[in-house]
Amino acid sequence: MMSRPSYNYTVESPATFFLMGIPGLQSSYLGLAVSFSAMYSIALLGNSLIITVICMDSTLQEPMYFFLCVLAAVDIVMASSVVPKMVSIFSSGDSSISFNACFAQMYFVHAATAVETGLLLAMAFDRYVAICKPLHYRRILRPKLMLGLCVTIISRAVLSMTPLSWMLSHLPFCGSNVVPHSYCEHMAVAKLVCADPTPTSLYSLICSSIIVGSDTAFIAASYTLILRAVFSLSSKNAQRKALSTCGSHVGVMCLFYLPGMASIYITWLWQDVVPLHTQVLLADLYLIVPPTLNPVIYGIRTKQIRERMRMLMMCSFRKGLLT
Numbered sequence: 001m002m003s004r005p006s007y008n009y010t011v012e013s014p015a016t017f018f019l020m021g022i023p024g025l026q027s028s029y030l031g032l033a034v035s036f037s038a039m040y041s042i043a044l045l046g047n048s049l050i051i052t053v054i055c056m057d058s059t060l061q062e063p064m065y066f067f068l069c070v071l072a073a074v075d076i077v078m079a080s081s082v083v084p085k086m087v088s089i090f091s092s093g094d095s096s097i098s099f100n101a102c103f104a105q106m107y108f109v110h111a112a113t114a115v116e117t118g119l120l121l122a123m124a125f126d127r128y129v130a131i132c133k134p135l136h137y138r139r140i141l142r143p144k145l146m147l148g149l150c151v152t153i154i155s156r157a158v159l160s161m162t163p164l165s166w167m168l169s170h171l172p173f174c175g176s177n178v179v180p181h182s183y184c185e186h187m188a189v190a191k192l193v194c195a196d197p198t199p200t201s202l203y204s205l206i207c208s209s210i211i212v213g214s215d216t217a218f219i220a221a222s223y224t225l226i227l228r229a230v231f232s233l234s235s236k237n238a239q240r241k242a243l244s245t246c247g248s249h250v251g252v253m254c255l256f257y258l259p260g261m262a263s264i265y266i267t268w269l270w271q272d273v274v275p276l277h278t279q280v281l282l283a284d285l286y287l288i289v290p291p292t293l294n295p296v297i298y299g300i301r302t303k304q305i306r307e308r309m310r311m312l313m314m315c316s317f318r319k320g321l322l323t
Contacts, residue, residue, distance in 0.1 A: 014177040017102045017189070019085070019095045021182045022284070024277035033090035036284075039292040040083040046295025047072035053308045060304060063141040064130070067123045068298060068305075070150055074119065075291035078112035081105055082183040082287050089182060099169075102184040107165040109287065110186065111157045113260065114211055116290075118153030120253055121215045124222040127246050132229045160207050167200040168193070181280050183287075208264060216257060223250075251297050252290070259286040 021029065050072040054065045082105065088094045097105070129140050168186065171193040181188035186204050190197040226246060233239050263283045266274050299306055 014099060014173055016096050016098055016177065017184065018178045019089055019097060019182055019184070020178055020180045021086075021089045021095065022277050022280045023180060024275070025281070029090040033087050036083055036090065036288060037087050039288050040079055040087070043075060043079045043083075043288070043291040043295070046299065047075050047291065049309055049312070050295050050298065050305065053305060053312055056312075057308050060308065063126050063146050064123065065305075066146055067119055067126060067150075071116065071119045071123070072295065074112050074115050075294055077108060078116065079288055079291040081108040081112065082284075086182050086284065097184065102179075102189065103165050103169045106168075106184045106186055106189065107161060109183065110161045110164060113287075114157035114161055115153055116256060117212055117215045118156060120249070120256065121218055122149050122153065123249055124219040124253075127249060128222040128226055131226050131246075156211070160211065164200065164204055164207065167203065168197070171195050171197065171200070180276065182284055185283055205264070212257065212261065219253065248297050248302060252294050255290045255293055255297075259289070 022032070025032070051069050054060045054069045085097065085105070126141060129137050133140065164186065168190055171190075172195055173192055174194040176192060179185075179188050179192065187201065190201055223246070230239050230243060259282060263279070263286050266279055266282065299309055
């Protein structure tokens with residue numbers, strides 16, 4: 001039995017990849033194009049509204065809204081990295097993507113998801129301080145600390161995801177240049193290399209497991225302390241108010257972590273059991289559903305943002321009538 005080619009095997013990298021889309025669901029491409037376009041429009045509009053409202057309103061300059069503003073920006077980047085190309089594949093069949101664009105897309109997708117999980121941890125810390133140490137809230141969460149947290153989160157994403165894309169892009173490619181996916185997902189592209197992709201695949205699994213595992217562990221610890229503090233309150237009204245402030249965050253975390261972890265481990269452990277179109281569709285929805293629903297969840301459940309959004313849209317509507 002012949003061994004696979006080694007890493008120093010020189011093969012010219014393909015100038016272009018072709019994204020397969022969602023294998024087996026070609027008959028549903030028009031419906032998928034419409035659905036994804038609608039979700040992308042909602043994601044752009046909703047997250048842009050949140051950024052605009054928070055930046056314009058001086059009463060929303062608290063740490064929670066600062067992190068929410070950054071989260072909205074990351075959601076726009078994450079959705080914009082993949083959805084326009086997906087819609088192009090589903091609507092017109094334009095599936096080609098250059099080698100450099102493919103790896104740029106891969107990098108931005110993985111970096112954005114790494115930043116988002118860090119932001120969810122920072123938001124959990126914010127809720128912990130607000131509920132468990134309310135008298136020290138402004139002293140602990142100073143602007144300098146918030147900026148430092150964001151820089152740390154972004155730096156962690158850049159430092160952890162740069163080697164992932166670099167390792168795979170420097171492996172030799174030969175044979176097919178058709179990616180069995182609707183975007184340049186790491187594992188799908190790794191299947192096209194001539195050399196052994198195990199090191200880069202293991203790095204992807206270990207790195208994502210450490211980042212997500214550590215973040216979810218700290219988030220769980222934060223909410224354990226939060227729930228302990230909430231249920232120690234004597235007033236039922238105070239308990240409901242405290243739990244309500246955390247409800248939006250918990251909903252967003254479930255949207256992000258559950259499909260994300262399912263997608264990663266299905267690809268690694270059950271790829272021969274779960275149909276390919278299910279794996280690809282799950283990975284696609286993981287990148288578009290959270291950016292679409294995050295602004296809806298925060299807009300509905302956060303009274304201050306809901307009221308400011310209503311005022312902003314009413315002002316825009318009146319200006320439109322006057323002009």
